[in-house]
Amino acid sequence: MNALRETFKDLARYPSAVTGLLIIGALIAIAIYTLIAIPYSEGIRLWRGGEDLWIENPRNARPAWEDFFFRTRLSKTIIVSTQRGAAKTVRDLPGGMRVVEISLPFNYPYDGFPSEINLFLEAQFKEQRPYVSFTWVMPDGRRIALGERSVRANERYSISLDRQLAQRLGRRPPEIALFAAPDATVDNATPIKGRYQLQIEGLFFEPHSDIEAKLVVYGQVYGLAGTDHRRRDLMVALLWGTPVALAFGFLAAVGSTLTTLLIAAVGVWFGRWIDAVIQRITEVNAILPLLPILIMIGLFYSRSLWVMLGAIILLSIFSLGIKTYRSILLQVKETPYIEAARSYGTGNFRIIFRYMIPRIIPVLIPQFVTLIPSFVFLEAGLAVLGLGDPVLPTWGKVVNDAYANGALYKGYYYWVLAPSAFLMLTGAGFALVGFALDRVFNPRLRTL
């Protein structure tokens, strides 16, 4: 415990180490927050749930903080529905027919147009479909008839995709024309601010039938991270990427360094054929290329993160670190205190664990800390190559999605930038601490 405190005290002298520790601390905090706020099953459900789950989100929306950098206010998503208190009146007509009038009003204060408009209808009837007409009321008093149709039990009317409507609106996309002055062209249109209303009048042919309506005016921005092509909140992936990346990097680093160290120590201590076998395996393993093997595993066997982790650990057990450790341990083995330990009857494994391995720790810890991000990068690299885990959201997976959807050509910079920033922060945080630890544990480096 004391040694730990001393190490921290030494580390605190390096501003870079303090920065690194803060970054790592923040990442760990994010990871813990994520695990509590979005439990694993919930995270998977959100990420893999399909478009229905995210239907109220805009597609490819930019992050909301973008407003800061411009004078204009970009539009946010507006949802009005009868279930959330919009006015609905029902009149029964003779002969079992009924008329339902719904008014969906909303305020539009933004400087940008919506990205999309959808109307969701949920009708209750037995056999005869109700007949519904829609009217768009603008702040300047204009009334635009959107159309009429008979609706099914679950009807989705994509107003912004209605071609006939666009035709009638002067070949302008409805999401622009319905918010702009009548003579504005697509290029110079600005939205009219004020109170809009969508009026719905439904004619029902059966008693006890009813209808619920929900209007979603999708914004241009969403949340802190924006959304992707499947309307998913990128924040889910960014958040969930943190514990996944940290766990992956940490486990891979632990798995490879500890086993490597142990094997090196066993080889050095027992020597003879055991050492020879370990050295030959290491040399053969050294020329096996890691990435191509992982790619083949991903292509032909499994892309599961844990299979990859296992493969990485297996391939790094006999890594060249064994040679480094061996060179140090060969010296340690000949020191008087090891011979003394032997003289007082210390068993082989007690010597290995209590006398030899502790001497390596100063070399190991900085290496270990700098090794963590390299495994995080490896995982991200695999994901970017399309070999990411098919279930878990990871940073690399987000970059891969962005790449596959041409994010940078389309200007969705945030889609690539945010996960890259997380990856870079992780790398920088661990590297800063690792380099400082190296100096704490190997004082000879301090003059360099």
Added chain:
Amino acid sequence: MSTAPLLRVEDLRLYFRTTQGVVRAVDGVSFELGYNQAVVVLGESGCGKSSLARALLRLLPRNVQAYDGRVIIGGIDIMSLDDERFRREARWTKISFVPQAAMNALNPVVRVGDQVAEPLVIHRGMEKEAAWERAREMLQRVGLPADFLRRYPFELSGGMRQRTALAMALVAHPQLVILDEPTSALDVLTQANIMNVLKEIRGELNTSFILITHDVATSSELANQVAVMYAGQIVELGDAARFFREPLHPYSQKLMASVPRLRDDKKLEFIPGEPPNLMSLLRGCRFAPRCPLRFGRCSEPPPLIHQEDGRRVGCWLYDGEKKWSNGVVEY
């Protein structure tokens, strides 16, 4: 002596294999050591003193060519034990060891308390508290404050570390402690201090010591027997007081003549020639090439010849009637 001695070594041999040939580091050594005795093993560098210690403790390097003989301690031939039983039953329970350069013999990452208690934990399976209690007693006995238990070896001076190594050697109450050059790297005050501690302990704990050194002056404090080694063999063995007064073997005489004395204006002597190459030994007496008194019989290997006063000497000069005095041999 009617009762069996604590230690009996019979014809112990330890040969090493090197690229140049076989090194006969310990070549047929036999001696006995009683309870509560201290024998000092004297000899120049490379005569096989440390190898003798290693052979007794079975601390062998990889290149052993031959390792045999009998080492009977407390009635058990420990040479017949396999490695694991030797580790459990001989090391530290019967024989403990203060290695050469004992200052570096402490694990740098373990506290002094854990270090001293280690043999108890390993061999007796003692709990940490009990072992620490014993370690504290032992530290005080070798003259270190009890609060040193919590320190790391690098926080100790050379003498303190030496005493820690000593405390460790004694903590499990072995009957025999081998000290390999225990004071070689220390200043004279610390040397004297440690020798005093050893003397006290020998009295209190009924422990026997094998003290390996080339420091004749310091060893005379502790020893009541002397064994002189030359070229892997014991050439003289006997009572310490008599030895220091009148060494018998020509090599012993030369060795003693090289020790400086206070207020004694004698010229320090050295032995001409080189210590023998342990790879190509002569058939006869191994000291013969450097011996000023060699004569015809020296081409045969001399046995250890019993003398009237109980001493034994490996020199033909002391065979039968022939007596030697003042450097003149009478035939």
